[in-house]
Amino acid sequence: MQLYSYFRSSAAYRVRIALNLKGLSYEYLGVHLLKNGGEHLSDSYRDLNPSALVPTLVDGDVSIGQSMAIIEYLDETHPQPALLPADPAGRARVRSIAQIISCDTHPLNNLRVLKYLKHELQASDDARNAWYRHWVTLGMGAVESMLAGSSATGKFCHGDTPSLADLCLVPQVFNARRLDCDLSAMPTVVRIDAACREIQAFDLAVPEKQPDAE
Amino acid sequence: MQLYSYFRSSAAYRVRIALNLKGLSYEYLGVHLLKNGGEHLSDSYRDLNPSALVPTLVDGDVSIGQSMAIIEYLDETHPQPALLPADPAGRARVRSIAQIISCDTHPLNNLRVLKYLKHELQASDDARNAWYRHWVTLGMGAVESMLAGSSATGKFCHGDTPSLADLCLVPQVFNARRLDCDLSAMPTVVRIDAACREIQAFDLAVPEKQPDAE
Incomplete structure (x- = not known):
C-alpha cells in the first residue's frame, strides 16, 4: 500500500x-x-x-x-x-464522535479554508486564530460532553480499546495545542489523548516522526 | 423512531x-x-x-x-x-463520494458558519454568497470528476440502485440551486439528481413537503 x-x-x-x-x-x-x-x-x-x-x-x-x-x-x-465495536449502537456512538471531529470541526480549520479567510475575506491573523479556536472549542466541547456523560467511555472513547473515535481525537488535540486552544474544560478529551499517545501505533504516527517532517 | x-x-x-x-x-x-x-x-x-x-x-x-x-x-x-455495496472497494467509493459532501462541502456552508462570517467577520451578503458558491463548486466539482471518470457510476452514483452517496448528493444539489450555484460543469451530478428525484422516497423527503416547511 x-x-x-x-x-x-x-x-x-x-x-x-x-x-x-x-x-x-x-x-x-x-x-x-x-x-x-x-x-x-x-x-x-x-x-x-x-x-x-x-x-x-x-x-x-x-x-x-x-x-x-x-x-x-x-x-x-x-x-x-477492530476499530469499530460489534453492536450497531456502539458503532453509531463511535462514528458520531469521529464525525463531530471529521465533519463539524476539522474541515472548518483546514489549510484551504484559512487561506480563503486570509486572501478572499482579508481576515487578520488574530481573526483567523479566533475562527480556529471557535470551531475547536465548539467541536471538542461537544466531544467532551459525549465522553463525560456516558458510561460507554472507558480508558478510550469507547471502552478500553482504541477505536475510530480515538483516531480522530488525537490529531485534533494535536492541532488544538499547536494553535494554543484552551482545553481546560475538556478533561476527558485530555485524559484519553494521553492514554492513546502511550501506544506505539499512535506515537509513530505523530507529525514530527514522518519522513517529510520539518 | x-x-x-x-x-x-x-x-x-x-x-x-x-x-x-x-x-x-x-x-x-x-x-x-x-x-x-x-x-x-x-x-x-x-x-x-x-x-x-x-x-x-x-x-x-x-x-x-x-x-x-x-x-x-x-x-x-x-x-x-442496502445503502452501501457489498464489496469493500465499492463501499469505500460510495463513502468517499458521500464524505466529499458531508465533510468537505456541507459543513463549510452550514447556517452557524454563515452566521459567524456575518457577525464576527463582518462579511457582506455578496462575500457570504461567494463563499458558499466557492465550496459548492470545489466539492461538487470533485464529485463530478469521481462520477464522470468511473465505470462504477450507473444510473445512480454507484451502479443502478441508490446508495449513501446519492443520499448526500441530492440535498447538496438542492442547496446549490437555492443559492444559484452554477452546475453547468456538472452534468453527471445533475443527471443523477434528476434520476433520484423520480423516486418517491426522495420526493417525500424534500424540504417543502416536511411538516415544519414554511
Missing part, C-alpha cells in the same frame, strides 16, 4: 494511526501542501484525488481519497484489531 | 431519504434553527445532541446525532434495501 500524506495533515495522521494499529506496512509518499505552489494541486495528484486533499490510500487498484472511508476500508479488509 | 429535523437542513434531508427508502415510519419533530433564538441551542436539545445540530435520530434508548452515523446505523439494523 501507498499513503499520500503530509506530515501535519490531521486527516493523514488518522490514517497513519489506523495503519500502525493494524500492523500494515506502507510506502509513505509526501505531498507538500505549501511547497511548489501546493503539490496537492498538481494535475497528477488531482488525477488520483479529485478533491486535491490529503490523504490518499492506494491498495493495488483501489484508490481512496477520504480519511474516514480509508479507515472503514482498512477495518473491513483487515478486521483485527 | 423519532427524527429531530429542520425542513431545510441538508443533513436531516439525507436521513429522511434513508428512512423512506428503508420503509421506516417515524415521528417528525421539528427543531427550528431560526425561531426562539434557535431551538437547537436550547438546553433540552443539547442534552440530546451536544453538538446542537440537527438531525438527531432516537430509536428506543439509542440516540444518534450525526447524519452519516445515523444512515450507517439504519443500514446495519435494517439492511434492505
